[in-house]
Every structure is written in structure tokens, then in C-alpha cells.
Amino acid sequence: MKISVGRGSCGNxxxxxxxxxxxxxxxxxxGVDCPVSVVGCxxxxxxxxxxxxxxxxxxxxxxxxxxxxxxxxxLQYVASSQQxxxxxxxxxxxxxxxxxxxxxxALRNCGIIDPENIDDYVAREGYAAIEKCVxxxxxxxxxxxxxxxGLGGRxxxxxxxxxxxxxxxxxxxxxxxxxDSCEQTSARxxxxxxxxxxxxxxxxxxxxxxxxxxxxxVIEGDPHAMIEGMLIAAYAIxxxxxxxxxxAEYPLAIVxxxxxxxxxxxxxxxxxxxxxSDFSFDIRIKAGAGAFVCGEETALIxxxxxxxxxxxxxxxxxxxxxxxxxxxxxNNVETFANVxxxxxxxxxxxxxxxxxxxxxxxxFALTGKIANGGLVEVPMGQTIRxxxxxxxxxxxxxxxxxAVQLGGPSGGCIPAELIDTVIDYKALAETxxxxxxxxxxxxxxxxxxxxxxxxxxxFTCKESCGKCTHCRIGTRRMLEILERICGGDGxxxxxxxxxxxxxxxxxxxxxALGQTAPNPVLTTLRYFRxxxxxxxxxxxCTARQCKPLLTYTIIPEKCVGCTLCVRACAFGAISxxxxxxxxxxxxxxxxxxxxxxxxxxxxxxxx
Amino acid sequence: MSCDCGNNLKISDSDIDVSLLEPTLVKYADVSGSLxxxxxxxxxxxGYLPADLLMYISRRIxxxxxxxxxxVSFYTQFRTKPAGKNLILLCQGTxxxxxxxxxxxxxxxxxxxxxxxxxxxxxxxxxxNVACLGCCSLAPAMMIGDKTYGNLTKKSTVEVLESIAxxxx
Ligand SMILES: Cc1cc2nc3c(=O)[nH]c(=O)nc-3n(C[C@H](O)[C@H](O)[C@H](O)COP(=O)(O)O)c2cc1C
Ligand code: SF4
Ligand code: FES
Numbered sequence: 001m002k003i004s005v006g007r008g009s010c011g012n013x014x015x016x017x018x019x020x021x022x023x024x025x026x027x028x029x030x031g032v033d034c035p036v037s038v039v040g041c042x043x044x045x046x047x048x049x050x051x052x053x054x055x056x057x058x059x060x061x062x063x064x065x066x067x068x069x070x071x072x073x074x075l076q077y078v079a080s081s082q083q084x085x086x087x088x089x090x091x092x093x094x095x096x097x098x099x100x101x102x103x104x105x106a107l108r109n110c111g112i113i114d115p116e117n118i119d120d121y122v123a124r125e126g127y128a129a130i131e132k133c134v135x136x137x138x139x140x141x142x143x144x145x146x147x148x149x150g151l152g153g154r155x156x157x158x159x160x161x162x163x164x165x166x167x168x169x170x171x172x173x174x175x176x177x178x179x180d181s182c183e184q185t186s187a188r189x190x191x192x193x194x195x196x197x198x199x200x201x202x203x204x205x206x207x208x209x210x211x212x213x214x215x216x217x218v219i220e221g222d223p224h225a226m227i228e229g230m231l232i233a234a235y236a237i238x239x240x241x242x243x244x245x246x247x248a249e250y251p252l253a254i255v256x257x258x259x260x261x262x263x264x265x266x267x268x269x270x271x272x273x274x275x276x277s278d279f280s281f282d283i284r285i286k287a288g289a290g291a292f293v294c295g296e297e298t299a300l301i302x303x304x305x306x307x308x309x310x311x312x313x314x315x316x317x318x319x320x321x322x323x324x325x326x327x328x329x330x331n332n333v334e335t336f337a338n339v340x341x342x343x344x345x346x347x348x349x350x351x352x353x354x355x356x357x358x359x360x361x362x363x364f365a366l367t368g369k370i371a372n373g374g375l376v377e378v379p380m381g382q383t384i385r386x387x388x389x390x391x392x393x394x395x396x397x398x399x400x401x402x403a404v405q406l407g408g409p410s411g412g413c414i415p416a417e418l419i420d421t422v423i424d425y426k427a428l429a430e431t432x433x434x435x436x437x438x439x440x441x442x443x444x445x446x447x448x449x450x451x452x453x454x455x456x457x458x459f460t461c462k463e464s465c466g467k468c469t470h471c472r473i474g475t476r477r478m479l480e481i482l483e484r485i486c487g488g489d490g491x492x493x494x495x496x497x498x499x500x501x502x503x504x505x506x507x508x509x510x511x512a513l514g515q516t517a518p519n520p521v522l523t524t525l526r527y528f529r530x531x532x533x534x535x536x537x538x539x540x541c542t543a544r545q546c547k548p549l550l551t552y553t554i555i556p557e558k559c560v561g562c563t564l565c566v567r568a569c570a571f572g573a574i575s576x577x578x579x580x581x582x583x584x585x586x587x588x589x590x591x592x593x594x595x596x597x598x599x600x601x602x603x604x605x606x607x
Numbered sequence: 608m609s610c611d612c613g614n615n616l617k618i619s620d621s622d623i624d625v626s627l628l629e630p631t632l633v634k635y636a637d638v639s640g641s642l643x644x645x646x647x648x649x650x651x652x653x654g655y656l657p658a659d660l661l662m663y664i665s666r667r668i669x670x671x672x673x674x675x676x677x678x679v680s681f682y683t684q685f686r687t688k689p690a691g692k693n694l695i696l697l698c699q700g701t702x703x704x705x706x707x708x709x710x711x712x713x714x715x716x717x718x719x720x721x722x723x724x725x726x727x728x729x730x731x732x733x734x735x736n737v738a739c740l741g742c743c744s745l746a747p748a749m750m751i752g753d754k755t756y757g758n759l760t761k762k763s764t765v766e767v768l769e770s771i772a773x774x775x776x
Contacts, residue, residue, distance in 0.1 A: 045744030213739075
């Protein structure tokens with residue numbers, strides 16, 4: 001028998017730590033041979049904490065939303081194999097189907113293996129792919145296999161991975177170390193990057209899109225998949241040093257990755273002369289310091305060099321001049337996690353999945369107003385409807401679907417009428433949104449689209465590195481206009497002003513942060529123009545999110561005069577006699593909503 | 608041109624024991640590109656980055672004060688003011704925004720009587736807004752120390768804060 005507890009950051013936040021301890025102590029008290037181990041996130045975050053029990057006859061029972069009270073039942077099952085034990089917590093057939101029908105390549109091991117135990121990974125053909133490369137393939141053949149697979153970068157742009165690898169492989173060595181004229185001290189190098197033919201593999205684990213956590217789940221749940229992907233890339237381009245740039249908000253991912261690297265070194269999968277060849281490679285971790293723009297590859301490199309993370313003009317591309325001016329290949333975590341599978345199963349097997357121009361699978365972080373929030377991996381070519389209403393289980397609380405936001409602050413929204421759009425780089429781009437890195441935020445009728453646009457502009461405005469005037473000041477001007485509209489001071493002509501500014505920012509910005517910053521505004525203008533008009537012309541927010549546009553009134557027929565609201569209102573805006581209908585004085589009302597929360601009779605109307 | 612203003616400054620704040628940072632400086636002072644790593648270690652040690660300490664780092668690793676300050680001000684992780692004993696990172700990412708993180712911020716502000724970045728009267732708390740903790744499926748979420756709290760409501764937020772305050776007293 002074996003127990004595993006899902007302990008990604010999400011599981012821990014849902015209380016998996018306590019469950020784990022209770023199970024461990026319980027098993028010890030029973031005195032049975034049943035190790036309790038940690039696994040990463042299986043993706044069904046809405047069911048967390050999740051406990052799997054693998055019985056002697058190979059049968060697995062999955063218990064979900066496990067509370068401390070449920071632990072006794074699970075222990076009883078462990079002790080007696082009695083099926084009725086803890087049955088109330090057993091996963092429902094529908095939820096199980098949601099997990100099992102996904103096609104998992106990048107997440108193949110997440111939630112199944114113990115990320116802190118390399119043997120688990122090796123047992124599932126781990127490190128077989130890099131061994132195959134080193135022993136039986138030339139670097140060119142590896143790149144050719146990647147070309148066959150059609151894998152596109154999962155960091156957002158979908159750029160063909162093989163192409164970048166090939167460019168880095170063929171890049172001329174850069175003979176001179178960086179000559180930074182105004183900073184004398186930065187010419188002091190530690191020497192390692194002076195080697196003439198030095199090349200770097202960099203893994204982008206900055207995952208800045210607020211509302212996405214695919215990369216965190218991979219690192220926390222299956223770090224070796226990413227490490228092996230980096231090894232294969234290193235072999236292909238001829239690099240001996242890798243760096244993983246992880247965002248600072250992911251402390252658990254950093255701890256797991258450190259352990260994984262240590263174990264890989266001990267087992268001889270990282271270090272010198274791997275598999276008896278002259279191929280050597282090792283990886284180190286660099287923790288980010290909190291800047292969204294550092295996800296952009298040239299900014300990431302600047303940050304690695306200890307500078308402010310500001311993008312620079314391309315070309316030269318990192319494949320030509322990257323970290324310390326040396327050829328560097330940057331890929332996303334999910335991109336790397338796909339690579340070992342491709343090498344083991346062949347590029348053609350990967351290319352057989354998906355659509356004409358988007359191959360393989362894509363991981364999405366389903367969040368927002370969705371019933372089954374979590375991670376899903378689906379083949380390209382499924383529709384948004386498949387994801388939202390299939391695995392996603394539809395909208396929370398039975399509300400109506402309004403839109404999904406794809407690609408975070410660089411992306412756009414796809415409205416309900418386009419819900420049958422297929423997941424494919426080209427098809428999504430045609431809607432004005434992008435595939436992005438995999439954030440899929442679901443919105444229902446209670447989400448105000450103008451407020452969403454304001455939210456994203458607020459984000460990009462804060463995260464602009466400040467290099468380009470259009471991005472730095474233009475986004476601020478757009479934000480001011482949107483704040484005005486949400487605040488009830490929208491003016492005629494604002495929509496035109498926003499569209500005009502959007503075009504200018506797109507053209508006048510150096511990096512994709514600025515170039516794509518207007519997308520959330522442009523797509524909401526395209527699909528939800530009526531909401532802008534409601535805000536500006538009629539001073540109404542139909543989703544009831546923009547507080548300054550709301551009016552709170554008491555419905556006299558429903559009010560019983562219980563005075564609860566009077567006591568709830570901190571601003572003395574409500575008056576009336578006991579047992580008689582009350583009144584809200586509009587001048588004093590701050591629209592805080594305290595009265596609505598207090599009223600037991602649904603007597604307060606918000607319009 | 609190089610500027611030497613950093614050389615004339617001495618550590619005046621006697622509260623700062625710079626020797627704590629010595630091992631880090633010895634390890635990284637000559638490794639180029641380590642400024643961010645040094646600052647991260649310093650912040651771990653001292654809780655924040657006082658101006659005097661930045662001057663000291665600048666002098667020790669031979670990077671101009673303006674550049675050190677430039678890096679510190681660029682990254683949101685770095686703080687130049689002290690924080691309360693428990694740093695609350697309140698997520699304002701997309702998923703949390705859609706699920707009502709603004710209300711959670713109100714609850715924190717009302718409960719602790721502080722604005723973002725300030726220290727509560729008892730010195731126990733500071734809160735900062737951050738963009739995404741990677742627990743979006745449990746939105747709205749916040750992180751205190753290395754513990755993450757999900758599916759927050761105004762009520763549960765206040766309960767978390769109160770239980771921490773109680774433990775501390
Ligand atoms: C503002 C900005 C933020 C980005 N953030 C990320 C990120 O967090 N993670 C990521 O993998 N790529 C990010 N990218 C894309 C990277 O620049 C780069 O294209 C990617 O890491 C390349 O890897 P891939 O080819 O495997 O996708 C970002 C780009 C921009 C412009
Ligand atoms: S577009 Fe914005 S983020 Fe990008 S380089 Fe210019 S100012 Fe910086
Ligand atoms: S948006 Fe709040 S945790 Fe991701």
C-alpha cells in the first residue's frame with residue numbers, strides 16, 4: 001500500500017500539509033507498511049486537498065476535498081481495505097473522467113510522481129531521452145527531430161523551438177567579453193563566461209502573467225522533466241551551462257528545483273562527461289526580484305547580469321548575443337517539459353496531435369468564475385467550449401458565461417459568441433486575443449469588461465520598464481481615461497481617444513510588453529463596446545462592478561424596518577423608524593455595499 | 608567617468624551590523640552580475656535595505672550608488688523601508704481580481720488600520736499587493752511568510768490576521 005498527498009502550492013494552501021502529517025502519524029500508529037509520499041499538483045485544484053491510496057492489488061482510490069475528519073476513514077481503508085471507508089470523500093466519476101480524458105504530455109508526471117525523489121522520475125523513463133540523444137543521435141539529428149515535432153514555444157509567442165536551437169547551434173562564438181564603458185566595475189568577470197565557445201541554456205520560469213501557474217506546477221510537480229529538456233537543448237546547441245530564472249513568488253518551486261538538481265548531480269545526470277561522453281552540463285538557479293518585464297528575453301538576460309531588467313532592441317537575438325554576449329537559448333518551462341517526450345516518442349508522434357499549424361498539447365490555467373478551476377492539458381484543436389464546459393465544468397454558481405481572457409495583459413478577451421474558436425495559434429490571433437502562455441481567466445455576467453481593461457492597463461502601466469515614451473506615458477494616459485470612465489466621468493470621444501492611443505502605443509513601443517499592452521482594451525472595445533457606451537453615456541455599469549456608477553436604494557415593499565442596515569452603515573446614510581421602510585440618503589452613501597451584506601430580506605436594490 | 612561619492616559615506620546607523628553580510632560579500636563581490644543576489648541576501652538578513660547599507664554595498668563591490676539604487680527601485684521585491692514582522696503578500700492578479708481581491712484588501716486595511724507598505728501599530732503586519740502567487744485556482748489568495756491562504760472572504764481574512772496576532776502575543 002502507498003499513500004500520496006498532492007502538495008503543490010495550491011494543495012498546501014488548501015490544507016494538504018496538515019492532512020499529510022495526520023496521515024503520516026496515523027499510518028505509524030497503525031504500524032502498517034504504507035509510505036506516505038508527496039506528489040505535485042494533478043491539476044484538479046478545485047478538489048484539493050487530494051489523497052491517493054494505491055492498494056496492494058494495484059487499485060487506486062482517490063479522495064478529494066479531504067478534511068482532517070476524513071483522515072480516520074482513509075486510515076480505516078488502509079487498515080482494512082474496506083471499500084465503504086471514507087466513501088463520502090471519494091472522487092466522483094465525473095471529476096475522475098475530467099482528469100483522465102486529458103491528454104498529458106507536459107504534465108505527464110505531475111500529481112503522479114514524488115517530485116523530491118528522482119527514482120520516481122527515472123522509473124517513468126526519466127532521463128532515457130537525454131541518454132538516447134547522447135548515445136545515438138548527433139545534435140543535428142536532435143534538432144531535426146524537434147523540427148519534425150513542430151513544437152512551438154509555450155512562453156507565449158509559439159515560435160518554432162527547433163529554429164531557435166538551430167540558430168544558437170550555428171551562432172558564431174563571441175570572442176570579446178562585454179565592454180561596458182560607463183561601468184568600469186562590471187568588467188570584472190568571474191572568468192567562466194570568457195571561454196571562446198561558451199553558450200548558455202536559459203529556462204524562463206518567470207511566469208509573470210497574473211492568473212497563470214502552469215510553470216509553477218511543472219517545477220513543483222515534475223522538475224526533472226524540465227531539467228531533462230534543458231539537457232537535451234544543451235546537447236543540441238553545444239552548451240555546458242544552464243540557468244533557471246524563477247520568480248521570487250514561487251518559494252516552493254525553488255526548493256523542489258534545488259533538491260532535484262542535487263539528486264540529478266548525484267545520479268550523474270548533471271555534471272561532467274555525462275553518459276561517458278564528452279558532453280558536460282550543469283544548471284544553477286537565479287531567483288527573480290519581481291518585475292513582469294523580466295519575462296521578456298532580453299530583459300531577463302539584463303536581470304541575470306544584475307542590471308535593471310530593461311529590454312533591448314533585437315536583433316541581435318539572444319541566440320547570437322545573449323547572456324554576457326554569448327549565444328544563449330531561452331525557452332519556457334513547459335516547452336522544455338515537452339522535449340523529453342518528443343525525443344522518446346519521436347517528433348512525428350507529437351506532430352500527429354493538434355492542428356495544421358499548432359502541434360501537440362497546451363496546458364491552461366483555468367481560473368476566474370469557473371466551476372473546476374485548475375490546470376488542464378488539452379490537444380491543440382479543441383475549442384474553448386470544450387475546455388470551459390468540458391473539463392472546466394462550466395461557470396461557477398450557475399451564472400452565464402461572458403468571456404475568457406487569454407494571454408493575460410498581452411492578450412485579449414474572447415466573447416461568448418466566439419466560444420467555438422479552436423485552440424490554435426492562428427485561430428486565436430484572428431479573434432484579437434493570443435494563445436499566450438496559458439492563462440485562461442473565465443468571466444461571467446458579473447464581470448465588468450471596462451473594469452477588466454482598466455485592471456490590465458493598471459498592470460502594464462506599473463510594469464512598463466520606462467524605456468519607451470509611448471509605453472511609459474501612453475499606458476498611463478489610457479489608464480487615466482479608463483479610470484475616469486469607471487468612475488462615472490467618461491466623456492463622449494473617450495472611445496476614439498482610447499483607440500487612437502492604442503494604435504500609437506503599439507507602434508511606438510520597443511518590446512512586446514508595450515506593443516501588446518493595448519490588446520485588452522482593443523478586444524473589449526471590439527466585443528463589448530456597448531458596455532463602454534453604457535458607462536460613458538448612460539453612467540451605468542450593468543455588471544455592477546464600478547461602484548461610483550451604482551445607486552443603492554431600499555425597496556419599500558421588501559423592507560421590514562429591522563434596522564440591521566442602519567447599524568451596518570458606517571456613514572450614517574440610512575434612516576427610518578423601526579418596523580417601517582427605511583431610506584438611503586444618496587449624498588451620504590459611499591456605495592460600500594455594507595447594507596446589502598447586512599440585509600436579510602433582499603430589500604436593497606443596486607442599479 | 609567614475610563617481611566616488613560612495614567612498615565618503617560611512618555607516619552612521621549603528622543598528623546595522625554589516626558583518627552579517629560579510630560572507631555574502633566575500634562570496635559575490637568579485638562575481639560580476641551578482642548585485643541582485645547580494646541585495647536579496649541583504650534583504651533576507653535585515654528585513655529591508657536601509658540607505659546606509661546600500662552605500663556600504665556599493666562601496667564594497669565597486670558599483671556606483673546610483674546604479675545600486677536604480678536596481679533597488681526597479682524591482683518590486685526590494686524594500687527601502689522596514690516592514691512589520693509578518694509581511695502579507697496580497698494577490699491582486701487577474702484571477703484574484705475577478706474573484707474579489709479588492710474586498711480582501713479593504714478587510715486588511717480596516718482590520719489593521721494601515722495602507723499598503725505601512726506597519727501596523729503593534730508592529731506585527733505590513734501588507735503589499737502583488738500580482739499572482741500562482742494559486743489562482745484558490746483565488747482570492749494571500750501569502751504570509753511561507754504560508755498561502757486561499758478562497759479568502761473578508762471574514763476568513765480577519766480570522767487569519769487575528770489568529771496570527773494571538774499567536775504572537
Ligand atoms: C513582457 C513579456 C513578458 C514575458 N513573460 C514570459 C514569462 O513569464 N515566461 C515565459 O516563458 N516567457 C515570457 N515571455 C516570452 C519570452 O520573451 C520568450 O519569448 C520565451 O521565454 C521564449 O521561450 P519559448 O520559445 O519556449 O516560448 C514574455 C515576453 C514579454 C514581452
Ligand atoms: S515597450 Fe515598455 S516595457 Fe518594453 S522596452 Fe519599451 S518601455 Fe520598456
Ligand atoms: S491571480 Fe491571485 S494567485 Fe494568481
